[in-house]
Amino acid sequence: MTTQPTPKGSTGTPKGAWQITFLLFLFMVVNFADKIVVGLAGVPIKKDLGLTPEQFGTLGSSFFYLFSISAIVIGFVANRASTRWILLILALIWAVTQFPMVGTVDFTTLVICRIILGAGEGPAAAVAIHAIYKWFPDEKRTLPTAILSQGSAFGVILTMPALGWVINAYSWHLAFGVLGVVSLLWAVAWFALGKEGPLASTSAVVADEQRIPYWRLLTSRTFIGCVAATFGAYWALSLGLTWFTSFIIEGLGYTQKQANFISILPWVFGAVVVILSGWISQLMLARGFTTRGARGVLGSVPLIVGGCILATLPYVPTGWLMPLLVIGSGLCGAIYVVCPAMLGEFTPVSQRGAMIAIYGALYTLSGILAPQVMGNVIQHATTPMAGYMSGFTINAAIMVGSGVLGLLLLWPNTERARLAGTSQPAGAIKGAMSPT
Template identity: 35%
Template structure:
């Protein structure tokens, strides 16, 4: 799709020689938005089809939580492992391979004889294929934008994640109602294959992408690496990972258990629950996009440093904690339901801020690995959340009481990690301490 030629200019110098093309940069961003849309539609399938699957296979909520957790069994390992490949293989190639693999992983569930064992196996394969999706997509899009402009395209990728749920919830709910739950998996797989065909034609590297293979040594000479341990143990990385873990916990909990909660505790049917989940996902996207636009406006006006990134993201986690607690304890629908449409979504901003913050404290040649490590940590929330909440609900006297306790545990997690991020997540301070100037974090322009 693209080849590299070396460029030994000092980062930040001669930038006008080959600036990123705004049209190409945003065309790539929109393609990756669709990539994340399909990615999270894949994740949403199991939660949306959950009541039908539990009924057909005779599963308890704890057993169903095990099926959801199976998705994340190799998720973190593949996120790290494939991220190391970003120094050897172009991200455009990696993204295509992932899309093909996860699409193929969905299709076996169309087979009428495919049972619970097949479901577990395909979820493990799907998780392996999708684990590196977020860090590799972010690493790819950062090759098209300068450091100060990265918040908005990163937010767009997250909007794709939210839109994936928004589109999947009503659409796959309708597929399940008319064609059965197996065709929900088939529809998600076919959507992934369509995206892969488009990316094979349109996908390419950005002009600020770090070189790969033998040409990576050129960049190493111009942008020296720092000890990876220093990056991973920095206060910014640790608190960004913990805050993102809590945000991903919320996302996974909503994907897995919110349809069942609305059905069991509130008595809604599958179509109503799907519409509510989809509406909440649209609100998630609005929150993320609004944050990205505000951050871009502040950066262009030179006012982005008034409130440290960690402090702002930490405060939003605290607000999300309050919203989850209110959602759990209120018995009044007109108070409870609005919490899904925005306030609970404030936690997701942490995932956007965490990625741009980690990119800021990491040289470009190591950026893919650092982003992979970030995802590997916070994706553990996807493993723990379904198991913990499923166990809490099964062990309670009633499902309603169990869900209340589970949501309160979630609120406590958001509270603790929000305080840590507000106090210790300082990307500019850690970047200066590690010796990573902003020009180095942006990358070396290369020709394609």
């Protein structure tokens, strides 16, 4: 067995890279705490405002109305502007949009604030990834990307008990205010400690900075595969953010206090999946596997397996629902680790911020659809439980389909050659699943 050579342009990890990684991890913790609060407070919000399942689905979807547009616009800005200042401005927007909910609000005000918050959070993950890639060379990016992705899981794991206590002891209004204060605290820390990475002009696979037309990048099969695969994963995540706590209370009969802790389980399992995926991917690369196997296959197969598990939910005893739902939805996490790294393999650095942002903008469109579809299905079902089961079955089909598309389309190790119009490296396809 021979190993892949160290990519041209590779360099060591600059001093301070892990400090920035930790700060951006906290950034994503706050990001997902903001996302989860509506789902966590779903039952009291529905009661206080008299919302139907369809209206609550609309509320969940509203967060994503400007999410994608904002992600694309700011992604292009990130190609030229300092990510340090972009991230600071985003955090301030998060804070400002939380505080109106501390007082008495109606459904319209709540929706408007969530739309503005979504516009501020749409670019967050892409800009954070673009920022962290300025601190790590290509062959060392998978693990920090996995850590950054864990901000989503820990944003739920750490804040659910805390916000749940605030909701139970005080009100759901105050929970939003707490998140506003936390966003301000992160902004202060980032202003004091945040820096721009020194590897802004370094790319592991692009020896020069020759630009590639965006239409070619956006129609490349690996880009399409990343969007398709992550679309299915984000469908499951969006349901978890909006409907999971309500399902535990309304479908399984638990109290709000019990649901606050049970809701953590999928995120704990998902955190383990993401960290393992990042570690396994990096280990496979070190042992000479191509990125087709170490990233493309590794990210796609768990989606298919997870979807198959979710498809069994309507047919198993009630006692099996929670563990199967936790495992099936948690397996989605692997794709978030590998897709940004795959896009970074063939995208010139000067275009990477926009490409990762467009990728995020497209796959998060499922965030608009998933909560609304679940709300409509529940409202028109014979019982809430039947509606939830139908919604999870739709989720299963989408996950399997997206995983299959990812498995067919994700070939990052040969994408650069295709985009450059040159022939594929000899043995690229043959060696995709085994060390080369």
